[in-house]
Each structure stands twice: as structure tokens, then as C-alpha cells.
Amino acid sequence: MIGRIHGTLLERKAPELLIDVQGVGYEVLVSLNTFFDLPVPGQTVTLHTHFVVREDVQQLYGFADTVERELFRSLIRVSGVGPKMALAILSGMTAADFAHSVQHNDTATLVRLPGIGKKTAERLIVEMRDRLNHFSTDSADFSLTGQAGRQTDTVREAESALIALGYKPQEAARMITAVASEGQSSQELIRLALKSMVKS
Known part of the structure; x- marks a missing residue:
């Protein structure tokens, strides 16, 4: 089991990273948060990791x-929830927001996340309720920051990130268009688009 990785960040294209650790490049999938x-x-990064090994794939999550x-x-211990869906959940809302949805039986918010239907949302609430009791949700709220680039590039990057999460291309484009304004970074666009889905 690889539990932690510390090295130089070489590439980042949501949700994938390439991290150099003493000459070995590790591909890591991360949530948008x-x-x-x-x-x-070019800078040093440290991530806590979970290594998934299956017959057809070996993937490191950071x-x-x-x-x-x-x-x-x-x-990923919930029936029907794999690593890809778990990462989409952690990208679509903070851990604190997820805990709030579970504790308040808020299936409406959960089904707005890609790949989650009503039955899966209900199963998440039932199976996760007891497991969330020991989470300190205050410390689970992550800040979303980033640097702005040219508007066309940031829109394209934001749409690509949403598509990687499981949203259809037309849906991703519609979500970004609805919140886009001049001077925003791709991170801000993604954050606003995801917030609009949770609140709508």
C-alpha cells in the first residue's frame, strides 16, 4: 500500500497529476478540491494516497x-460506489457539505452529482450516516483557489474538468456558460458551476 507521496509536481490537468519522486513519475488522480x-x-507537493488494485487497472488516488x-x-465501501464515483462526490462538494446532506437526508443535493441516481443517493445516506459520526467536518472544507488565464482557455479547462467528473459535454458547457464572466479562473468557473448544481 502506498500511503503518502512527496515529490515535484510535473503536470496537472484535472483530475490527473504527474508527480516526480526521485526520478519516477507517478500518475495520481485527485478530487477537484x-x-x-x-x-x-515545478514545486514540491505532498499528498496522502490510496492505492487501488484491480484485475484491469492499478490506480493511485491522492x-x-x-x-x-x-x-x-x-x-468506496458503499455498495455500488467505486473509486470514480467517490472522486466525483469529493469533487462536487466538500466533505462538510456531503456530511450535511447525509445527516439531513438530502437526496436532492446528492442526485445532482454526476452518476448518482435516487437509489444510490438513498443508499449513500443509509450506509454513510453512522460512518460520518467521527468526521470533523469543519476541517474538511477546502478552499478553492487558482490563477486566471485567457478566457477561452479557462472555459475549455473548466468544461474538460466537468466532463472528467462524468458530466456530458453539452451539460458541462451549459453549466460553465451559466456562471462565466470576464476574468474568472477555471477553478472559479468549476466551483461556481458545481455550486449552481447543488443549489438548483
Whole structure:
């Protein structure tokens, strides 16, 4: 099991990273919450990790802190929830927002996340309620920051990130268009688009 990775961030394209550790490049998948907390390429990064091994794939998932990793591990133990869906949940809302939805039986918010239907949302609430009791949700709220670029590039990057989460291309474009204004970074666009889905 690889539990932690520390090295130089070489590439970042949500939700994938390439991290150099003493000459070995590790491909790591991260949630958007963790992605927005990353430094620029060339700087050192440390992530807590979870290594998934299956017959057809070996994938390393990275997390900004142990709270997010613990929630990820709890999510993939829920029937019908795999690593991809767990990462989409952690990208679409903070751990604190997820805990709030579970504790208040808020299936309406959960079904707005890509790949989650009503039955899956109900199963998440039932199976996760007891597991969330020990989470300190105050520390699970991540800040979303980033640098602005040219508007066309930021819109394209934001749409690509939403598509990687599971949204259809037309839906991703519609979500970004609805919140886009001059001077926003791709991180801000994604954050606003996801917030609009949760609140709508």
C-alpha cells in the first residue's frame, strides 16, 4: 500500500497529476478540491494516497489531507460506489457539505452529482450516516483557489474538468456558460458551476 507521496509536481490537468519522486513519475488522480489546493508545476507537493488494485487497472488516488482520504475510503465501501464515483462526490462538494446532506437526508443535493441516481443517493445516506459520526467536518472544507488565464482557455479547462467528473459535454458547457464572466479562473468557473448544481 502506498500511503503518502512527496515529490515535484510535473503536470496537472484535472483530475490527473504527474508527480516526480526521485526520478519516477507517478500518475495520481485527485478530487477537484485537492486539485485547487495544489502548487504550480515545478514545486514540491505532498499528498496522502490510496492505492487501488484491480484485475484491469492499478490506480493511485491522492488527497490533500487524511480527512478527505478517510471519506473516500468510506465511500468506496458503499455498495455500488467505486473509486470514480467517490472522486466525483469529493469533487462536487466538500466533505462538510456531503456530511450535511447525509445527516439531513438530502437526496436532492446528492442526485445532482454526476452518476448518482435516487437509489444510490438513498443508499449513500443509509450506509454513510453512522460512518460520518467521527468526521470533523469543519476541517474538511477546502478552499478553492487558482490563477486566471485567457478566457477561452479557462472555459475549455473548466468544461474538460466537468466532463472528467462524468458530466456530458453539452451539460458541462451549459453549466460553465451559466456562471462565466470576464476574468474568472477555471477553478472559479468549476466551483461556481458545481455550486449552481447543488443549489438548483
